[in-house]
Amino acid sequence: MGKPKAIVIGAGVGGLSSAAKMAQSGGFEVSVFERMSFAGGRFTQHDHDGYQIPTGAVHMIPHGKKGPFADLILGSKAKGGLDLGRHGVDFLPTSHFACRLSDGKYQTAKSAYGILPWFSAKDALNLPSLLAKGAKRPWGDETVDGRTFLERRFSDDFIDFLDAFSNFAVSLRFDQMPASTVVRMLQNSFWSDRPHVPKGGCKGVIDGLRADLRENGARVKLSHEVTEILPGSAEESTKEHRFCVGVRRRGRDEASWVGADAIVHNGGHPNLLKALSDDFEVAEGVREQVRDTQAVGGIGFCFALDDDIPVRSSGVTMLPSLERVGGFVIPTFSDPSLAPEGKHLMVTHQFVPDAAVKSEIDKGREDLYEAIPWLADHGEELCVHTYHRNWPCNRAPQGAELPMDVGIEGIRCVGDGVKGHGWMMVEGIASNVPHAVSQVSDSMLG
Numbered sequence: 001m002g003k004p005k006a007i008v009i010g011a012g013v014g015g016l017s018s019a020a021k022m023a024q025s026g027g028f029e030v031s032v033f034e035r036m037s038f039a040g041g042r043f044t045q046h047d048h049d050g051y052q053i054p055t056g057a058v059h060m061i062p063h064g065k066k067g068p069f070a071d072l073i074l075g076s077k078a079k080g081g082l083d084l085g086r087h088g089v090d091f092l093p094t095s096h097f098a099c100r101l102s103d104g105k106y107q108t109a110k111s112a113y114g115i116l117p118w119f120s121a122k123d124a125l126n127l128p129s130l131l132a133k134g135a136k137r138p139w140g141d142e143t144v145d146g147r148t149f150l151e152r153r154f155s156d157d158f159i160d161f162l163d164a165f166s167n168f169a170v171s172l173r174f175d176q177m178p179a180s181t182v183v184r185m186l187q188n189s190f191w192s193d194r195p196h197v198p199k200g201g202c203k204g205v206i207d208g209l210r211a212d213l214r215e216n217g218a219r220v221k222l223s224h225e226v227t228e229i230l231p232g233s234a235e236e237s238t239k240e241h242r243f244c245v246g247v248r249r250r251g252r253d254e255a256s257w258v259g260a261d262a263i264v265h266n267g268g269h270p271n272l273l274k275a276l277s278d279d280f281e282v283a284e285g286v287r288e289q290v291r292d293t294q295a296v297g298g299i300g301f302c303f304a305l306d307d308d309i310p311v312r313s314s315g316v317t318m319l320p321s322l323e324r325v326g327g328f329v330i331p332t333f334s335d336p337s338l339a340p341e342g343k344h345l346m347v348t349h350q351f352v353p354d355a356a357v358k359s360e361i362d363k364g365r366e367d368l369y370e371a372i373p374w375l376a377d378h379g380e381e382l383c384v385h386t387y388h389r390n391w392p393c394n395r396a397p398q399g400a401e402l403p404m405d406v407g408i409e410g411i412r413c414v415g416d417g418v419k420g421h422g423w424m425m426v427e428g429i430a431s432n433v434p435h436a437v438s439q440v441s442d443s444m445l446g
Contacts, residue, residue: 004444005259007245008032009226010266012041014414014429016209016220017072018264020082021437023216028444030218031258033247035225035267040206042391042416043426050340051382052201053302056393058347059201059331059338060316061091062169062425064193069430073205080434082212089208091196092334096315100161103321104373108313112190115161123158131187138399138421139180146174146182157320162186164318167326170398170424171298171351171387181399184422195316197334223250226267229411230277232259242410262440263411268395269293269402272413283407293402293417295392297352299364303379305330305344310374322367324360325350346379357386398424404436410443412436 004027008019011034023030038044042056052059061069073089075081096108098115109115116124130153150159163174166185174182198204213220228246234257238244241259248255265272269290273282311317314333319325328348332339339345350364361384369375387393395417396402402417414436419428 003027003029004261005029005031005241006262006264006440006444007243007258007260008264008266009272010034010041010415011036011039011220011222012266012415013043013205013209013426014416014433015264015266016040016206016213017082017430017433018266018414018437019218019220020209020212020216021433022264022441023213023218024077024082025441026216028262028441030213030216032213032218032220033224033226034220034222035250037223037250039210039220039222040203041266042387042393044203044206045201048382050343051302051304051345052203052338053345053383054202054300054347056300056385056387056391057202057426058300058329058349059197059335060094060329060425061196061198061427062192063188063427064093064196065091066191066193067188067427067430068420068423069426070196072430072433073208082209084205084208084212087208087211088199089205090199092199093193094195094197094314094316094331094334096313097194098165099311099313099315099317101317101319101371106311106317108315111194119158119161120155123154126153127190129153130183131190133183133187135180135183135187135422137180138178142178142180144179146177146179148175149179149182150174160320161318164320164322164326165189165316167351168316168318168349169326171296171349171393172398173351176397177399181422185398185424188422188424188427197314197331199335201331201335201338221247224248225250226275227255228277229263229272229275229280231279234277234279261410262444264436264440265411265413266415268390268415269406269413269417271390272406272411276408280408286403286406290402293396293400295388296394296397297357297386297388298393299350299352299357299361300385300387301348301364301368302382302385303346303348303375304339304382305346305379307342307344309344309378319367319371322371324353324364325367325371328368328372352388357388361386394419398428404432405439410440412440
């Protein structure tokens, strides 16, 4: 019998980075199966006349080179990283830590504390105690939401600014999250580096991951859907393995069977539970949690901008006065290759308070043209993306993450439904990957 076989289901950034960690160890035969025709999931891009349109992420690494994502992607192998700088992966700093556009006035800050002059003395005095508060773990049975907690300490102006950032980053307002989650998110943001833009956009990271997988003999099969997960004994060809996995190639009716000794699932908990046969026992409490968890949706506009725009920053610009849109980013001020020469790409994001998505798109568009006075003269809408159903912003809301372990030895979940406490966007995905890989690796070796 050869090396233990690990299967990764889903070629999003969580799945590919998990596969890369296992492949780098040299101890496993690793295969990745992705139902879509492209790798990267919501962390890649498609070319549109030279504009690199993101599939979900906004070409932004929120905590720069000091967060879990940088530790995983760029960190040295000796410290648990993938060292993808060898494949040309890099993160480019944004020109500012944060920006604000409110009532037509544009403000920029070079550092986390550079935003404090925009707000009251009360905010500046209370921020250090917030950043020092113990919030590395959830506070337990919480009854207070994040906004209520902050209102006891900060001005509405300051909270609205931070709340706009939350809208932009995680598609939730503070009053939709537990207080401990909001506090930890803010701590992670203020303690970190300024945001960075991945060189070449999100796809630059995905290309680096795929190059590393090829280097280490791992296979990535696109347009291959996992239909069923059975015990290995279910088929003669897989009886030497723990699992028997049905894989169907697009355009074919019948699935083929693949043996696996461990599985990393990056396709969302509902899809995992749907694929598992009745031979596997999943606790009813886990099933209920998955059933009761509503994926978080969002809407993003992409605009082509000319070079005469008055804003010259790649920092995230918050729009605290708007009801829907949280903010925008122009990543081409860090990486001009994301748009044609002499042009810029602007990406916005807004949460969705109502299920009528088309109406929300119209309202978001109205918000943007009203709040950004130069947009009508210098911008052209390229496209609008909606993130919902099986293509959401986050498969679980921030602060209500689903378990990495559903109770089946040898299967672990990664992705944006399993983010670590207080870590947002790709930082949250990366914070969980090493734990998931370590546990499935231990199960194979055991």
